[in-house]
Amino acid sequence: DTAVSQTPKYLVTQMGNDKSIKCEQNLGHDTMYWYKQDSKKFLKIMFSYNNKELIINETVPNRFSPKSPDKAHLNLHINSLELGDSAVYFCASSRLGTGGTGELFFGEGSRLTVL
């Protein structure tokens, strides 16, 4: 059973299109994240949700809109895709608060290619 699962694993699309990536975790964690890994493999946090509330927003363009319908799900919608959005997007989860260790559990990534 995959702990953090993302779909789709690959997306290839044209500039200007809109796309979504879905993420689900079955670890019972209260916090979920989106990280972006660029072509140089640099990983940077984009968003974090704790119990469905946005707690971290790292000055990501408004074209990126995360949504967390419940604690186990965090989706990422991207409008008007640009070439620079090509990257691997990783979903992660963790347990914060008392007893939380800050350790992140990552999904396998969704590779987005914008043509």
Next chain:
Amino acid sequence: AQSVTQPDIHITVSEGASLELRCNYSYGATPYLFWYVQSPGQGLQLLLKYFSGDTLVQGIKGFEAEFKRSQSSFNLRKPSVHWSDAAEYFCAVGSSSNTGKLIFGQGTTLQVKP
């Protein structure tokens, strides 16, 4: 501001040789420190972590790391590398206030020669 530096972009070692991957961090308080490994096409897997206590921490797959506050370092070591250890290794620092936000280094690519 928090930052993590992994000075070695690429390292090649022979199978059976020892390995040390360097990590230096910048953080104002006691950090939470992590090493993650990423195999090709895969997500990141936690190798080990340091929060407090014993500065030498043991992880999975025979890896260990030592926290040296005076040097702001958290280097990863393995006494004998296996071909399956070839991967990308990331050092990360997190806040002791436990917001869950991790700052990652740029990664070190490990190649293992037979």
